[in-house]
Amino acid sequence: MKKLSTLFFLLFAFFVAQAQVKEPVKWTSKIEKKSATEYILVFNATIEDNWHMYSQFSDENGAIPLEVIFNNNKGNYTPVGKAAESKTEKAFNDTFGVTETFWSHNAQLRQTIKITNAANEVIQVELAYQVCKEVCIQGSNLFEFNTKTLKSKEVKNFEAVAVAAAPKKDAVSAVPAVSDTVTVQATEQATELPTQSADTTKVADTTTKSAKSDKDDESETSPFNIFLGTLLAGIFVTFTPCVFPMIPMTVSFFIKQNTSKAKGKFNAVFYGICIIAIYVLLSLPFHIFEGVDGNIFADISTNVYLNVFFFLVFVIFAVSFFGAFEITIPSSLANKADNASNLGGLAGIFFMALTLIIVSFSCTGPALGLVFGTVLSSDGGATLVSLAMFGFGLGLAMPFMVFALFPSLMANLPKSGGWLNTVKVVFGFIELALAFKFLSNADLVLQLHYLEREVFLGIWIAIFAVLALYLFGKFSMPHDSPVPFLSVGRMLLGVLAFAFTVYLVPGLWGAPLKLLSGITPPLNYSESPFGFGGSGGAPVASTEKLPDGAEVAVHGIIAFEDYDKGLAYAKTVNKPVLLDFTGRACVNCRKMEEGVWIDPEVLTILKNDVVLISLYGDEQIDLPENEQFISKYSGRKITTVGKKWSDFQLGKYNSNARPYYVLMGLDEKNLNDPVAYTPDIKEYLKWLQDGVANFK
CATH class of the missing domain: 3.40.30.10 (Glutaredoxin)
Structure with a gap:
């Protein structure tokens, strides 16, 4: 069992290993005094060869323009116009049909500001930008200037994950933007990640015999339910900043790359098939494990330490969703896969699919962990793991294949924007809530009574109440863009989260909460096992003696x-x-x-x-x-x-x-x-x- 725990620890440690992507842009800054009340903030960027950073005046329908964000200007100072830029280049991007403006090698910004509060000496300015080569990276750097000492410093570098693999073309303009700008708060770090959920909680025992009931197909771990849940998880993941912007760019690339539309559609569909195949291949080690030890899934499903480990992994993923840090696969893997995509033909398409999977891990990783956590705590064995990975891969690949077959539908796709990060944060709250189910499993198996029904519900009420406040715009997270008004969709999601919170509250007093049967601890695993003014059950009269045992x-x-x-x-x-x-x-x-x-x-x-x-x-x-x-x-x-x-x-x-x-x-x-x-x-x-x- 110790070997088994170590094996799965190493497996999941690989998925949560944090390796920062390459920083292709290095910044320096200084402040110059122009007059008694005016100063010039100077930002100098050194850009690595073959990388391109996009100007604040670049067409917004192409690459993401650079944005200058003033964090503490209210009541202290005002910017005088847009920042002046050093010489830029222009090139036509035939994927998006626009002319983009960008820098190569070096860039400079000069922003004039006028002081309105003489008592304030500190100016905080953030630069949010996108830089592209084979992949596109969103960066965000925070600078602090002192008007008294005329000194400046880079407070934090919020370098973001590589968010997309750009198709190879000869022209510079072939490197399109694929993600939206994120606004990062001055005191926190950046993140990206999403999830949706399947039932993560069924813990079942299994033995070396294959003994099944004719009712098994109705259980939470039936093949159909697992496939449907993981399919939906894969589809939901496409609505994240790492994946969604890739859809139109990738589909357009395949269609325009070939003179024959039929060939282009075939290549795009093959690209989707490769995505599915790669995820299914990830499940093959579990068939080997099962062949070595037929009881491996029984050990996993009832192992307290692994349930606690799943809890910790889910919490890490959720915190990453919220913006505390990035979880990425080492960029060297993405670079190797991207270089292999130059092979051309079907092999090149396979490695393009592999590149997408690697560079989008910050968003797909938590959902993938959710899939593994669900299936490994079931009694379905390795076959169910493969089915789950097939469902997840199919859900992720479907948009690429569908829009390739019916490209006219892309006109109905919403434009990338801040809503993508909102989706990711919502998934983070859900991931955090589900994490406590794994902890509850461990507590129930050991009968420790630390996480009894009231405590569990109290945690969930707090999580979904905070989620409702977030959706109603009462606070923002590190990557959120400003929200001038609530969209209809966000408002309705907020109402749903608030209604769910209200539904949970009576459970503290013994309400059965049938919608969550099996998720919450049982009614009798409680500080008030018979209900406190609720319907938890009726106690045996104090004069009645229970039978022995x-x-x-x-x-x-x-x-x-x-x-x-x-x-x-x-x-x-x-x-x-x-x-x-x-x-x-x-x-x-x-x-x-x-x-x-x-x-x-x-x-x-x-x-x-x-x-x-x-x-x-x-x-x-x-x-x-x-x-x-x-x-x-x-x-x-x-x-x-x-x-x-x-x-x-x-x-x-x-x-x-x-x-x-x-x-x-x-x-x-x-x-x-x-x-x-x-x-x-x-x-x-x-x-x-x-x-x-x-x-x-």
Whole structure:
């Protein structure tokens, strides 16, 4: 297990390794006194060979123009016109059909400012710019000038990630802009990253046998649900600053590069297929791991340390989304892939796709981590990992292929702008919320009660309340552009976030929150397990003595967690047994308890007509030394209570599904066919009624 943890630590460490991209522009600055109230701020840039930085007067429909941002001018000073520029060059960009203005090698800006507050001595100015070669990079540098000492310094360099691979052409103008300008606050660092989500929380056990229930296709980790969730994640990622601006530029490149439109469309579709293939290839190591150790996914799904590690990774990604820092793959990899794209033909197109994947990692990485976190904590094995990667790759590649086949649709694409960063920040809030589900999994498995239902909900309420305030424009993040007014879309998202926050609040007092069944800790894992003025359940009367080995479970049901004690009690009261194979961190188990068991007719049967025995397959309590054994079904050493019940379920019922329900008589024979996840209340109620009737 230690080797397994180390393996996955190294795997994810690769994905979150921070390596700053190359800085092709170096800046110096100085301040000159023009008169008693006027000063000239001078910015000198040295640009590496073959790179081009775009002028503030460049056509906005092409590359992103340079922007001079005055951070502390209000009430202190006013800029006198636009900054004067040194000699620039011009070239026609046939991708966008505009003439762009840019610098090569060197550039100078001279900005005159007039002092309006003599008491203020510090002037803070930020330069936001775009520089392109094979890739385009957005940079943002903050400078501080002192009018008293006439000294200047570069406070921070917010060098951004390479955001796109530009197609190779002979002309300078072939290097188009692909991203929008970002406004960076003076006291924070830059970032880029996005995500969308699939269900990240199902933790299930598996064994070397392939035992499936006919209900498995309805679970949260069914192949269809995983494919759909990861497909949507891939599509959402395209609406981020690293990917969205690439769509029209790449499609236009393929269509205009070839004299034959059919050939251009074929190349663009092949480009999308390459994106899909590369992501699927990333899943191949997991097939090797599974071949070496068939229980690897069981270890992952129930491993506390890995759940905590996923929590930390998601928090890092979320903080990066917010603008604290950049997460990128080393630029040397992007350069090697980009150079390989010069091969031409289909091989060149493959490496163009690889370049896109590498340079857009700051935006796709968090979503990719979400995909891995979802599937690795499921019981689907390596095949499901490959399916998830296929879905994610297809979602990312679809826009490139669709717009290549139907280029007229590009006219309907919205223009790149500050809204892209807003999307990224929203994903950051969602990523942060989902991170706490992994931490909750670990807490539930260990039964530490640190992250009980009220604490978990309190954290989520705070996260989504802050998200609502952000969407309503009450504050901004480092990369946000100024918001003069709220767009309709942003306002509606804010309303949705606020409504969701309001929905969460009653859960603090015991409301079931059925929409989040399986995501939040269960109702009985709470400071007030029976609800505080809510519907968490009804406590057993203080005068009622619980049977030996029993405890009060969800909704006030008396339940046993030991098979022998539960069966013995059932014989004394002459009632059938309901075996509930479940898990502390099982999503679908919670969905059944909070969405089906709460039904009045179902709850009546569970409280009065059966004896409930809940066997937790992920229980981490060690068995006494004399009770440990080697399983004759899996060959594994059974050392914990959870492994004991999982082995029992596999051996007796040839199933490892969770939840899994068995109604049996006092002779331990089934009263009807066992069922797994059955979210339909009427269907589950009929199954209970039939089993109880057969017992009678």
